Amino acid sequence: MSEILRLDAVSRHFSGLKALSGVTLRIDKGEVLGLIGPNGAGKTTLVNAVSGVTPASSGKITFMGRDITGIKTYQAARLGLARTFQIVQPFAEFTALDNVAAAALFSQPGESLKSAREEARAHLAFVGLEAQAGQSAATLTLAMRKRLELAKALAMKPKLLFLDEVNAGLNSAEVERATQLIHQLAASGITIVMIEHLMKVVLNVCTRIAVLHNGVLIADGPPREIIKNPAVVDAYLGHQYAQRNAAHG
Template sequence: MDKRIALEVRQATKKFGGLIAVNDVSFEVHEQEVVGLIGPNGSGKTTMMNLISGALPVTGGYVMMGDTLLSELPPRKIARAGVARTFQLVRVIPAMTVLENVMAGATFGHKRLWGQALRVYSQRQLERVGLADAAEQPMSNLTYIDQKRVELARALAANPTVILLDEWLAGLNPTELQTGIELIRSLRDEGRTIILVEHVMDAIRSLCDRCVVMSSGVKIAEGSPAQVLSDPQVIEAYLGEDYE
């Protein structure tokens, strides 16, 4: 039996004055699926993630999760509906400790927790991303890569059904990259649905069930990684003629 649709984007459009950043884009993501959102810089990928998460309102079209019309909700209600994300440029709360940053995700997420239950659950998310020993440190003590780990732990603390990862694997060394790929795969295996914006083709091939390719704000291809990475239009717009 085919898995149910977890997230549906229909004719999504975003205009900034005369600039159309996302133009009439439609795609579906099924439960427990990993979908890669790929394309050249400036193609509208992060804008699409912002439309799904509510960071930006749609100009036209809509985003649905089950029976919930996400595109009519503010970001906080989208988070409570079960959508969590990381950002292309890491966003943490500098005045809080590492653990407190993660606790914020659990407090305002899909299944909110309080008190000791909140601390224990948040600590477990830090363990998942390899930062269990850094819980009481200030965020300023962490490297950029470790701040990315905290941001993912915070997203997981919200206990989302849909996770949006915006270039979370960027900047990792080969060992860290493999660990990150295994972590994302484990999230899918436990039943979560994932949309990831990524330029690391090894991760796209390893993780993604399907890919949606954007260029200049429009969708130019959709299919399995093998299909889209061999598509002449994708090669011309994104990968380059020397890609193999």
């Protein structure tokens, strides 16, 4: 497999706090990587560093062979780096269609509004929101807003897609629907990095798992190895989870 993203000794400091500390990580094209760890472990900070929201304090980030350390968000979008946000904040007064069209125009500035809206309609259909295309985003349920967030990310034509807690706040049926969408995206060839607390989803979807704790990468490997790793059990999963998992197989 060929590499799409590499982080070399990436750190991010906020005044005295080390949110990321010397993280080195490689992601290959077509992978679905689960990024897990306790709250405050540095997961979203890592995504922010790659996508240009808050640049790395030190280290190097390479995307498709190009040094993107310190890149701006619009540059990242135009290169094919897209992400969803844990707290979804669509343009409330815009329709669902125009929210997605706006994302397309942000990442492909030469595109016409007409073609952006046509693309937006296709992305809404993919996530099951075709019937809500004309509704204002403010009227959508949380599950629908999460799917709208995904449609916006897809409108940016991502080569690498970061999914930040797409299942947070959803019920089991909605989680099942979101998981199916992630499987479809992976099958289409998009490389995915997902921050996720639901281990059932991580084990169902991910081909590899990386674990952060206090800004440090403490484990990286196949899912079945990671959930048995003593450092991961201590830092995140807990011994009850490990015991239940051992009992089931």
